[in-house]
Amino acid sequence: MNDDSSSVSQVSLLKQKLQATKVALEEINEDRNSKLMALAQLITQMSLACKGHNLELDNKLAKLRINVGNFEHLDEVLPELPEIERLLKNQYHLVTGKLEQSRTGLTNFSRELQRIDSLPEKLSREISIFRQELSKPFHSIWEYIPKVEQLIGYYEQVLLKQQQGEVLELLPIHRQLSHELAQLITDIEFPKPQRAQVLQLKEVLSSDTLQVEELLSAYQTILRLLLENIAREKSTSQEFLQTLNDALTSVRDIVSDSYSQTQHSQQSKQRLNLEINSQVNNVLGSINEIDEISLLKQKITEHLSALQNSLARKEALEQRETALLQKSVNTLRKELADLSAETLSYKERLFEQQKINQLDSLTQLPNRAALDERMEQEFRRFQHNQSTLWIAVADIDHFKLINDSFGHSTGDKTLQVIAMALKNSLRDTEFVARYGGEEFVLLIPDVSANDITQLLNRVREKIKNIPFKFKNQRITVTLSIGAAQVFNGEHILDTFERADAALYKAKHESRDRVIID
Numbered sequence: 001m002n003d004d005s006s007s008v009s010q011v012s013l014l015k016q017k018l019q020a021t022k023v024a025l026e027e028i029n030e031d032r033n034s035k036l037m038a039l040a041q042l043i044t045q046m047s048l049a050c051k052g053h054n055l056e057l058d059n060k061l062a063k064l065r066i067n068v069g070n071f072e073h074l075d076e077v078l079p080e081l082p083e084i085e086r087l088l089k090n091q092y093h094l095v096t097g098k099l100e101q102s103r104t105g106l107t108n109f110s111r112e113l114q115r116i117d118s119l120p121e122k123l124s125r126e127i128s129i130f131r132q133e134l135s136k137p138f139h140s141i142w143e144y145i146p147k148v149e150q151l152i153g154y155y156e157q158v159l160l161k162q163q164q165g166e167v168l169e170l171l172p173i174h175r176q177l178s179h180e181l182a183q184l185i186t187d188i189e190f191p192k193p194q195r196a197q198v199l200q201l202k203e204v205l206s207s208d209t210l211q212v213e214e215l216l217s218a219y220q221t222i223l224r225l226l227l228e229n230i231a232r233e234k235s236t237s238q239e240f241l242q243t244l245n246d247a248l249t250s251v252r253d254i255v256s257d258s259y260s261q262t263q264h265s266q267q268s269k270q271r272l273n274l275e276i277n278s279q280v281n282n283v284l285g286s287i288n289e290i291d292e293i294s295l296l297k298q299k300i301t302e303h304l305s306a307l308q309n310s311l312a313r314k315e316a317l318e319q320r321e322t323a324l325l326q327k328s329v330n331t332l333r334k335e336l337a338d339l340s341a342e343t344l345s346y347k348e349r350l351f352e353q354q355k356i357n358q359l360d361s362l363t364q365l366p367n368r369a370a371l372d373e374r375m376e377q378e379f380r381r382f383q384h385n386q387s388t389l390w391i392a393v394a395d396i397d398h399f400k401l402i403n404d405s406f407g408h409s410t411g412d413k414t415l416q417v418i419a420m421a422l423k424n425s426l427r428d429t430e431f432v433a434r435y436g437g438e439e440f441v442l443l444i445p446d447v448s449a450n451d452i453t454q455l456l457n458r459v460r461e462k463i464k465n466i467p468f469k470f471k472n473q474r475i476t477v478t479l480s481i482g483a484a485q486v487f488n489g490e491h492i493l494d495t496f497e498r499a500d501a502a503l504y505k506a507k508h509e510s511r512d513r514v515i516i517d
C-alpha cells in the first residue's frame, strides 16, 4: 500500500514537472515568436527602405518580407539569403559610386559659382567652406541632399544679386537718354489719337524711378508710333499720286482719242472739200460749155443736187465732230474737276499736317519750328518797314519744385494754363511760342521802348495772379522775363541772345521780374 501511494505521489510530481516544463516551453516559444516577429518587422522595414533601386533586389526582398512574416516558411528564407546579401552589396557599391559622382558634380558646380565676377565676398567665403566640406566622401544619400539644398541656396543668392544689379543699375547715360527722348517727343508732333499715349510716355521718362526696361520700352513704343505715322503719310501721298496718275492717264487717252478722230475727220473733210470743189467746177464748166438753156438748167440742177448732198455730208461730219469734241471736253472737264478736288483735299491735309507740325502738343502753342519761321517773317518785316520789334524770353520760376512737390502731370497742367494765359494776354499781331521745357518766347512788333516794360510786366502780373491750387495748397507761380529790341543792322538771332542774357539776369536778381536789355 505504501509503495502504491508513493508511486502515485511520484507520478503526480512528474505530472506537475511536465506541466511546468510545458508552460516554460510555451513561454520560450512565445518569446522566440515575438523576437522573430520583431526581426521580421525590422527586415520588412529595411527591405522597404531599399525598394526602388533594383528590380531583382525588390523581388527578392518582397519574397523575404512574406516569408519572414510567416514562420512556417522560415526555412525557405535561408537559401535565399546569400543571394539577397550579394545583391545588397552590389547595390551598396552602386550607390557609393553614384554618390561619389554627385560629390564631384557638386564640387565642380560650386567652383564655377565662385568664378562669377560679381559674387559678393561673403558668399564666396561661404562657398569655400562648403567646398572644404565636400572633400569628405558621402556615405549615404542623406548626406548628399542637404549639400544640394545648400548649393541651390547659394545659386539663388547669386541670381538674386544679379537681378537686383540689373534693376538698380540705371546709369547716367540712361538718364541722359531718357531726357533726350522726352525732349524729342515734345518737339515731334503726333496725331491727336496718339497724344495721350505720348504724354504718358513723357511722364514715365521724366520719372525719378525710371527703370532701364521702361526706357527701352519707351524707345520701342515711340519708334512704333513714328513708323505708323510715316506709313500713314506714305499711303496718303501714294493714294494721291495714284489718283493723279489715273487722271493723267485718262486725260492722255481722251486727248489721243480725240486727236485720232480729228485726223480722221480732217481727211474726210478734205475729201468732201475736193468733192465740193469739183462739183462747183462742174457747175462752172457746164455754164461755159452748154448754151442751150434747158440742158444747162438740167445739168446745173444735177450738179447742185450733188453739191447739196456733199454739203449735207460735210455738215453731218462737222456736227459729229463737234459732238465728239464736246464729249471729250466734258470728260476732260470732269477729270480736271476731280483732280482739282483731290489736289485741294491733299493740300488741306498737308496744310493740317504742317499746322500740327508747328504746334506744341502739350500746350497747343506754336512750337520752336513755328517760332523760327515767325522770327524770319517778323525780321523781314522789320527790315522792310524799319518798325520796332521786341523779343522776350519768359521762364517759369522754380518750376522743378512744382514737379517735385506735386508730380509731373501737375507740372504739365501748370504749363498748359500758363501757355493759355500768355496767349490770351497778347494781341493778334503779337506771337508766343513754347521754346521748350518751361520757357516761352514772345515776338512783339510795333511797341515803343517806353511801353514794352509795362506790357511785359502786365503779362508777368497776369501769370502771378492765376489762382493755382495743388493738393489744397494755394500756389503762386511767377515768371522771369528778359527782353531786347532788334537793333538796326543786328541779326534777330543776336537779339535773341541778348534777351536770353537779360532773362539770366532776371533769374539772378531774385526772379519774378522783367529785365530789358
Ligand SMILES: Nc1nc2c(ncn2[C@@H]2O[C@H](COP(=O)(O)OP(=O)(O)OP(=O)(O)O)[C@@H](O)[C@H]2O)c(=O)[nH]1
Residues within 6 Å of the ligand: 186, 206, 362, 395, 396, 397, 398, 399, 400, 401, 403, 407, 408, 409, 410, 411, 412, 415, 436, 437, 438, 507, 511
Ligand atoms: N511737367 C513738366 N516738366 C517739365 C517739362 N519740360 C521741362 N520740365 C521740367 O522743368 C524743370 C526745369 O527745371 P530747372 O531748369 O531747374 O528750372 P526751374 O526749377 O524752373 O528753376 P529756375 O528756372 O532757375 O527758376 C525740370 O524739372 C524739367 O523736368 C514738361 O513738359 N512738363
